[in-house]
Amino acid sequence: MQYSYILVPVLVFILLFSGCNSCKKEKKETSEKPEATETILIKDTLNEVIYVLPSPNEILAEIFMDEVKINPSFVNPHTNAKNYLDTRSQAVNLGVYIADFAYLSYSSENTTELEYLKVIKKLSEEVNIYGLMENKTMERIQNNLTEKDSLNKISQELYYKISNNLENSNRENIFTLISTGAIVESLYLSVMLVDDFDDYKEIIEKMYEQKFVFDNFYEYAQVYTDDPYVKLIIDQLEVLKQTFDQIKQEEKEQKVIKEGKTLRFTGGTQFVVNNENFDRFKTNIISIRDEIIKSNN
Amino acid sequence: MKNYNIFLVFTLFVFIALLPVKHVNAQYCDRFHETSACRLSNDGSFKPYGQSKSAMIEIKKTFEYKLVLYGEKDFKIGICTEDGFGPVHFKIINARSKEVLYDNIIDDYIESVGFTNDFTQSVIIEITVLAEDVEPEEAYDTRACVGVNILWRKAPEIGF
Numbered sequence: 001m002q003y004s005y006i007l008v009p010v011l012v013f014i015l016l017f018s019g020c021n022s023c024k025k026e027k028k029e030t031s032e033k034p035e036a037t038e039t040i041l042i043k044d045t046l047n048e049v050i051y052v053l054p055s056p057n058e059i060l061a062e063i064f065m066d067e068v069k070i071n072p073s074f075v076n077p078h079t080n081a082k083n084y085l086d087t088r089s090q091a092v093n094l095g096v097y098i099a100d101f102a103y104l105s106y107s108s109e110n111t112t113e114l115e116y117l118k119v120i121k122k123l124s125e126e127v128n129i130y131g132l133m134e135n136k137t138m139e140r141i142q143n144n145l146t147e148k149d150s151l152n153k154i155s156q157e158l159y160y161k162i163s164n165n166l167e168n169s170n171r172e173n174i175f176t177l178i179s180t181g182a183i184v185e186s187l188y189l190s191v192m193l194v195d196d197f198d199d200y201k202e203i204i205e206k207m208y209e210q211k212f213v214f215d216n217f218y219e220y221a222q223v224y225t226d227d228p229y230v231k232l233i234i235d236q237l238e239v240l241k242q243t244f245d246q247i248k249q250e251e252k253e254q255k256v257i258k259e260g261k262t263l264r265f266t267g268g269t270q271f272v273v274n275n276e277n278f279d280r281f282k283t284n285i286i287s288i289r290d291e292i293i294k295s296n297n
Numbered sequence: 298m299k300n301y302n303i304f305l306v307f308t309l310f311v312f313i314a315l316l317p318v319k320h321v322n323a324q325y326c327d328r329f330h331e332t333s334a335c336r337l338s339n340d341g342s343f344k345p346y347g348q349s350k351s352a353m354i355e356i357k358k359t360f361e362y363k364l365v366l367y368g369e370k371d372f373k374i375g376i377c378t379e380d381g382f383g384p385v386h387f388k389i390i391n392a393r394s395k396e397v398l399y400d401n402i403i404d405d406y407i408e409s410v411g412f413t414n415d416f417t418q419s420v421i422i423e424i425t426v427l428a429e430d431v432e433p434e435e436a437y438d439t440r441a442c443v444g445v446n447i448l449w450r451k452a453p454e455i456g457f
Contacts, residue, residue: 048361049421052350216364265418
């Protein structure tokens with residue numbers, strides 16, 4: 001009883017103290033504050049690197065440009081989702097399904113997008129990401145099923161919402177797994193598009209340019225190799241890294257051209273596209289993708 | 298005694314319910330790049346680049362922000378911070394060659410830059426919040442939100 005008398009004022013003191021801390025900081029804030037949705041993230045060390053990866057819909061949009069023939073049979077069937085029972089395969093395939101949703105959102109038929117969203121919601125909850133899609137969001141998506149631009153935007157929002165959620169809760173290891181699935185599936189869906197090498201050289205070059213995205217991702221993932229799941233996936237991705245590294249590159253002198261108020265960055269890396277390197281690239285992408293969509297591998 | 302227990306349970310409930318308040322108050326950096334502090338002029342032809350981001354950083358220290366800029370695109374990049382923490386020094390550096398492509402020191406720490414990027418490249422945006430007028434008295438004075446707001450469009454083709 002006496003202990004309880006002490007406890008109450010202590011709790012009140014802690015409450016008041018914690019409240020005051022946040023008051024002080026608000027003095028420095030601008031009048032317009034963004035919505036508070038995530039936890040704080042402090043970047044405080046010299047030369048700390050923040051990596052940002054494009055979402056699957058951005059990767060696909062960059063590769064496909066305007067020419068795209070969607071083949072829904074290429075995506076990972078949503079019915080496979082129930083077979084992913086461990087965190088690793090759930091997280092990796094969450095990334096796969098986000099890429100699939102982005103891909104399907106290019107299609108003029110609206111048959112399965114909603115099923116894929118349900119799977120994304122289910123798998124995200126399996127890996128403890130909640131609040132990704134509330135009923136309101138699902139309704140919004142249902143209403144926008146015929147509007148491709150909206151679906152693309154939704155797909156992008158989903159990816160970055162997951163990224164923020166996991167980054168702010170120090171679960172970048174899970175985000176690494178999700179990104180693996182997203183990148184591999186985006187590349188898989190791209191290589192499967194190519195039925196005639198000669199007609200797709202420009203698109204293949206865009207695929208090769210994703211080496212920059214992959215290299216950034218690979219560097220980012222190295223930080224989390226203490227996690228056994230990440231370590232395992234990095235080992236699997238080694239083949240893809242070598243495949244990218246083997247593609248011949250030509251360097252054009254980099255120049256910064258300033259004319260009046262306009263600025264242009266020109267020169268840089270160009271990838272050499274040929275039948276042989278594309279065959280190897282395609283074979284390796286298909287093999288890695290088959291590995292990751294296998295249940296409980 | 299029974300009444301006191303109810304009071305204690307009630308107090309504990311209120312305590313637990315209010316505990317996250319401080320935590321939520323601290324969550325203010327997310328989407329900072331989408332606020333008016335980071336707004337970039339746009340005639341409607343530019344779209345938001347997904348790799349835009351906000352973070353809380355320590356002032357007067359340098360951090361790097363690594364991303365991919367796709368080729369054949371026009372970009373506008375704006376780097377912003379909270380009122381009173383400026384100016385912000387930023388450089389755009391090619392991640393591979395380490396060549397500095399742009400340094401806003403030449404434009405008196407202007408907050409945004411527009412350019413055409415011909416080839417896809419990985420770049421590092423090196424950012425330092427200089428906070429020239431800030432003399433930190435408390436630990437929280439040493440931190441500020443930074444937003445990296447990026448807009449893009451396909452580079453229009455030139456010629457007839």
